[in-house]
Amino acid sequence: MTEITAPKSPVTTAEFADGIREQLKYGQGVTPEQATPADVYVASSLVVRHYLQDAWFKTQQDMVNGKTKAVGYLSAEFLIGKQLRNALLNAGMLDQFDEAVESLGFDPQTVVDAEYEPALGNGGLGRLAACYVDSLASLGVPAFGYGIQYRYGIFRQEFDSEGRQVEKPEYWLANEEPWGHVDYNRSQKVSFGGTVVEENGRKVWKPAWSVRAVPVDYMVPGYASGRVDTLRLWSARSYDEFDLLTFNKSEYLDAVKPKVEAENISKILYPEDSTPQGKRLRLEQQYFFVAASIQDVIRVFYPGQSNPDLTTLPDKITFQLNDTHPVIGIPELMRVLIDEYGYDWATAWDITTKTFNYTCHTLLPEALEVWPADLIGELLPRHLEIINEINDHFLEELKGKTRDKEKIERMRIVTNEENPKVRMAYLATAGGSHVNGVAELHSQLLKDVTLRDFSDLYPDKFTNVTNGVTPRRFIRLANPRLSNLITEGLGTDKWLSDLEMLKGLEPLAKDDEFVKKFAAVKQANKEDFAAYAKREYGFELDPNTMFNSMIKRLHEYKRQSLKILALIAKYADIKSGKVSVDDVLPRTVIFGAKSAPGYYLAKMTIQLINNVARVVNNDPDIKGKLHVYYPWNYNVRLAQHLIPATDLDEQISQAGKEASGTGNMKFALNGALTVGTLDGANVEIRERVGAENFFLFGMTVDEVDALYAQGYHPAVYYERDPRLKAAIDMVADGTFSNGDRNTYAPLVADWLTKDWFMTLADFTAYCDIQGEIEALYRDPLEWNRKALLNVANSGYFSSDRAIQDYLDKIWHTGPLA
Numbered sequence: 001m002t003e004i005t006a007p008k009s010p011v012t013t014a015e016f017a018d019g020i021r022e023q024l025k026y027g028q029g030v031t032p033e034q035a036t037p038a039d040v041y042v043a044s045s046l047v048v049r050h051y052l053q054d055a056w057f058k059t060q061q062d063m064v065n066g067k068t069k070a071v072g073y074l075s076a077e078f079l080i081g082k083q084l085r086n087a088l089l090n091a092g093m094l095d096q097f098d099e100a101v102e103s104l105g106f107d108p109q110t111v112v113d114a115e116y117e118p119a120l121g122n123g124g125l126g127r128l129a130a131c132y133v134d135s136l137a138s139l140g141v142p143a144f145g146y147g148i149q150y151r152y153g154i155f156r157q158e159f160d161s162e163g164r165q166v167e168k169p170e171y172w173l174a175n176e177e178p179w180g181h182v183d184y185n186r187s188q189k190v191s192f193g194g195t196v197v198e199e200n201g202r203k204v205w206k207p208a209w210s211v212r213a214v215p216v217d218y219m220v221p222g223y224a225s226g227r228v229d230t231l232r233l234w235s236a237r238s239y240d241e242f243d244l245l246t247f248n249k250s251e252y253l254d255a256v257k258p259k260v261e262a263e264n265i266s267k268i269l270y271p272e273d274s275t276p277q278g279k280r281l282r283l284e285q286q287y288f289f290v291a292a293s294i295q296d297v298i299r300v301f302y303p304g305q306s307n308p309d310l311t312t313l314p315d316k317i318t319f320q321l322n323d324t325h326p327v328i329g330i331p332e333l334m335r336v337l338i339d340e341y342g343y344d345w346a347t348a349w350d351i352t353t354k355t356f357n358y359t360c361h362t363l364l365p366e367a368l369e370v371w372p373a374d375l376i377g378e379l380l381p382r383h384l385e386i387i388n389e390i391n392d393h394f395l396e397e398l399k400g401k402t403r404d405k406e407k408i409e410r411m412r413i414v415t416n417e418e419n420p421k422v423r424m425a426y427l428a429t430a431g432g433s434h435v436n437g438v439a440e441l442h443s444q445l446l447k448d449v450t451l452r453d454f455s456d457l458y459p460d461k462f463t464n465v466t467n468g469v470t471p472r473r474f475i476r477l478a479n480p481r482l483s484n485l486i487t488e489g490l491g492t493d494k495w496l497s498d499l500e501m502l503k504g505l506e507p508l509a510k511d512d513e514f515v516k517k518f519a520a521v522k523q524a525n526k527e528d529f530a531a532y533a534k535r536e537y538g539f540e541l542d543p544n545t546m547f548n549s550m551i552k553r554l555h556e557y558k559r560q561s562l563k564i565l566a567l568i569a570k571y572a573d574i575k576s577g578k579v580s581v582d583d584v585l586p587r588t589v590i591f592g593a594k595s596a597p598g599y600y601l602a603k604m605t606i607q608l609i610n611n612v613a614r615v616v617n618n619d620p621d622i623k624g625k626l627h628v629y630y631p632w633n634y635n636v637r638l639a640q641h642l643i644p645a646t647d648l649d650e651q652i653s654q655a656g657k658e659a660s661g662t663g664n665m666k667f668a669l670n671g672a673l674t675v676g677t678l679d680g681a682n683v684e685i686r687e688r689v690g691a692e693n694f695f696l697f698g699m700t701v702d703e704v705d706a707l708y709a710q711g712y713h714p715a716v717y718y719e720r721d722p723r724l725k726a727a728i729d730m731v732a733d734g735t736f737s738n739g740d741r742n743t744y745a746p747l748v749a750d751w752l753t754k755d756w757f758m759t760l761a762d763f764t765a766y767c768d769i770q771g772e773i774e775a776l777y778r779d780p781l782e783w784n785r786k787a788l789l790n791v792a793n794s795g796y797f798s799s800d801r802a803i804q805d806y807l808d809k810i811w812h813t814g815p816l817a
């Protein structure tokens, strides 16, 4: 195999091995003979940190001393995945690690496997944040990711004997975690509750209790950039144990939250995606990490200054709000500027609006956070005052822009009702410089629908940045075979920092020999995945079948039900003899998805998929032509194994519902073909890879809207397509529930009477395109040619390009000199 020339290594193999020995001795307290793979993992990680330390210092010094504005990416989630191999790759130490570990008598893969995955995110939004800090560092841009170090990440998913999802706590910090450096000496105090009083004509917030925000720092090494950025995740601790002198005596008893309550703040990641739970603790989390981050920024950029000139803040840093979760940062910065540093309202507002920008990641109205004003008042009384004042000023400003009173009413940040609510998306739009969606179509719909009044009056605020994914983790680490072939094809490995270079592979799609090599890579990856699935899950996958994957959160709008109904229809056709089993293209369907714990229909869909798998996989009539597998606990690691092994990827959301998708990009870049709707970034993927290399089906956004308007009756579709009828009947009749007709009755009833995301309306188109897919798959050379063209034309979907777009359109900054 051609070896990838990684960035120049700062260390030799012998030095790396010595470093491990030393860490084992002084850190783990074991000899190399006593050491376990987990010990060697910890020691190796610390060696990597050690070699990154100087670059980290230098990046921070250059950031503080130089003139380049930094980026503060505020995000409640960073789904970073395993760290060791990624850090080794980016720092240029992969080979040194492998050889050093081998020289000590260990298998590198076993050592890497000892790492426990930090699962500090729900899905797309959290993984995107992780890709973005990787790209910021790789581009050499000074940046902080700011978030929360949850003690429990997203739950660990198991299935019970009935195939139902069971949630288990994900205590990822049970063992030594060498990447996060706990920096007690840079802690910040974050306060809550209490009252606001007036003293000498000034508002003074007298909080009722405080927690200590302790930063846990993760190095974010850039790929071949020599720069190391910082991911600073805050952990909540109580003051009661350590610092009795923080408060005077009378305040003390009130001020100190019991340890358990204080630490609850960073205890658990909320597993809901797309419906905000009106939970007090969630608001506490949001304020906790944002308040700590703002104080931290002032500490870093104005060190030791008691009277800093904060009008320069927008030149020092730009804050990106990753969805509405950190939006409380807007009133918080106003409070800090006015109450703590004595700025007047206008100056504070000017600084604040220049510092913040907002990315929206959804189109589902129920996912736009709205907080009861009462709750904010209880937890953050001063902030509620400020929000109300922002609202008043904003309404005044609107009067100068439009005479349309209804429009002004609709745009209220704080609603006008008995129990007023604060609309965080509106606050973010009013309180920042830019608002962006995450794919062209999504940004357009934000302007036309979700934030229409705002885009009418503030058209210049709105822009688009199409999402991207890091090629380091999702091509180079996940798919070394393809990486080597790309490097061979292009004659250089520079594509890892300039992904548009993949275009150079396009002519090779005409070269049958190259296409065959490409096909061999996919085949080998499928064999690897089959072995992995056997080892990890006990599954028996046949790598000589088409691997067809659907991995993403389980949600009605994503329409896993469409996939499973089509599969059941196929099964029903074989069972009824309409289709001869001998004519069926052998296919292995793989699902990976977690459902929010309280999401009833999503959980029922999981149960259905598991039971379809049980029935179909064990039915001798099927002769092994159809297999369904549902590896539990889908996470970054599983994605890295499955994506390179996939032939066909499913992106079948109802048009207008998936903001972007990022899995779609990872699959295209790894040479899977996509079957998908015109939704999110699918639109742009299809444009780039070519319509003839993408399986498009289903209604468009306009058709969806028209159908809603006309009145949608799903039962019509059930009656119209016998395949659909057969499939739904089979779910209803107990085939997948040991004869019990009640098990899926609520799901069936929903399909036939509501079907909000129009699964039934798209069913026929979805089944019809399967013929095309299967015909192409029977011609391996043509299939792989198209898959290769997907790789060649997907370079645009690098997170480096996305970050460059943010730099150009929104942040107006760049790499350190």
Ligand code: 26W
Residues within 6 Å of the ligand: 122, 123, 124, 125, 126, 128, 272, 273, 274, 275, 276, 277, 323, 361, 362, 367, 369, 438, 467, 658, 659, 660, 661, 662, 680
């Ligand atoms: C407050 C509850 C909550 C939690 C998370 C509401 C909404 C969210 C996120 C917005 C959900 C999410 O992850 N959105 C996804 O973001 C990805 C990155 O931009 C997109 O690719 C996905 O299409 C979008 O669903």
